[in-house]
Amino acid sequence: MIELIRTNDPVVISFVESLLRDAGIAFFVADQNMSIMEGSLGILPRRIMIDEDDRAAARQLLKDADIDHEVRFDDENNA
Template sequence: MKELLRTTDPTVIAYAKMLLAGEDITCFEFDVNMSVLDGGVGILPRRLMVADADHFIATAILRDNEVEPGL
């Protein structure tokens, strides 16, 4: 698995997941329950992960839709 996106904005994660699902790319959201540690403030970022083989195309999909992949 490779990290595709890291953000504290849940709407960006939801949008990226929708874009990837439309292209049949499976992705996993990591660190969803970390809000327990930060008291629900949302200061800890969530990560969106994809399989190594899908990383290149997933990055291209996000860039084509003006979502900046990476850290």
Template sequence: MREVLRSTNPADIAFATALLAGEGIPAFEMDVHMSVLDGSLGILPRRIMVADRDWFIAASVLADNNLGERP
């Protein structure tokens, strides 16, 4: 698996997950429950991971929607 997005903004994470689902790319959100460690301040970023074979397309989809960097 490869990281396609890292963000502390929950709206960006939800938008990116919806974009990837719309393209048929399965994504897995990591570090969801890390807020327990930071006291729910939201200072620890969440990551969206995709399979290695889907990374290029996923990164391109997110970059087209101003999320993440162009591969």
């Protein structure tokens, strides 16, 4: 799996989850339960992970929703 986004914003996480679910793209929210450790302060970012084969479709989905600025574009994970 590759990281699609990393954010502290629960609204963005929820919106992206909804977009991916509606598009039939499998995803996993990593670090979701870390809020227990941090006391729900929102300090630790959550990551949405997707299968590498879904990278192009997920990026296009976020671009169409005008939130593609949230996508991680690093050469190691998401070239």
